[in-house]
Amino acid sequence: MTTAEEHKAKGSGKDLVVYLCVLALAAIQFVIAYQNIDGSQMFVRMLIVAVIEAGLALLFFMHLAENRGLLWFVVIFTVFVLLAMQYGWTDSFRLSVGVAGAK
C-alpha cells in the first residue's frame, strides 16, 4: 500500500468513527424527545447534544482541529455573535408572564 493510500485509509477510519458518533448523538436527541421531562429541561439537553454534534462536525468533518488559528477565529467570532443575540430572552418571558410586580 502506498503512503497516499495508507493516509487515505487512516483518514477514512477516523471519519467513520466521527460519523458514527454524530449519528449516535442524533439518536440521543430523539430519545430525549420522548422523555417525560419539563420542556425547558428537554430544550437544554437537546441543545447540549446539538452543540457537541456541531463541535464534532466542525473539528473533524470541516478539519478545524488541524488549524488552531482558524479554529479560534471561527469560535470567538461565532460565539460572540450568538451571545449578542441572547439579549431578547427576558422580553419574551415578559410577553408570556407579564412584567414582574405589575398588576
Next chain:
Amino acid sequence: MSQADLTMGGRPAGLTAGPAFSVPAKKMAMWLFIIADTATFAACLVAYGFIRNATPNWPRPFHSITNVAIMTFILVTSSLTMLIGVRAARAGDKAGALRWTFITAAAGILFALLHVREWLALIAEGMTLFKNPWGTGLFGSAFFSITGLHLTHVTGGVIALIVVGIRYKGSRYNADDLEILGLYWHFVDMVWMFVVPLVYLLNLAH
C-alpha cells in the same frame, strides 16, 4: 533600512505576507460565508425561540419522528460521502471523487424530496404561512421560514455539487475546490442538527 526591506517585487512588504491562518483565499472566503450564514440561521432560530416562548398555545403537530429521523440519517450520511469524495480527490482518485460527490448530491436530492413531501402533508392538513388548525398562526410562518431557508441551502448545495463535480471531471476544478464545497455541505448538515431538536422534536405531540 534598505529599499529591499520596504518593497518586494514592487509591492509593499506587508502585502506579500502569507494568507490569513495559512488558509488559501477561496477557502477563507467560504469560512467567512459560513460564519455569516451561521449568524443568519442563529437569528432565525433565536427569533423562533422568542416567539415560541412568548406564545401560550404553541402547536405540537408532529405525531411521528420517522420522516425527520430518515432525513437526519440521510444528511449526516451525505457528510460522510462528501468526506470520502474529498479524500479520494486528495489521493488523486478522480473517478472515486466524482462518484462520491454525485452520491452526496443524490443524498441531497433525496433529503429535499422527503422535505417537500413533509411540507405537502402539513399543507394538506391545513397549515399555511399564517394559519393552522392546531393553534397560533405564527407556527406556520416560523416552521416554513426556518425549514425553507435550510431547504434552499440544501438545494443550492446540490446544484453546486453537480456543477463542481462536472467541472472537476473536466479538470477545470481541483481537489481544493471539492474540499471548499465540502465545507459548505458540512455546514448545511450542522445547521440541521439544531433545526431538528428546536423545530421538530420540541413540537412532538405527546
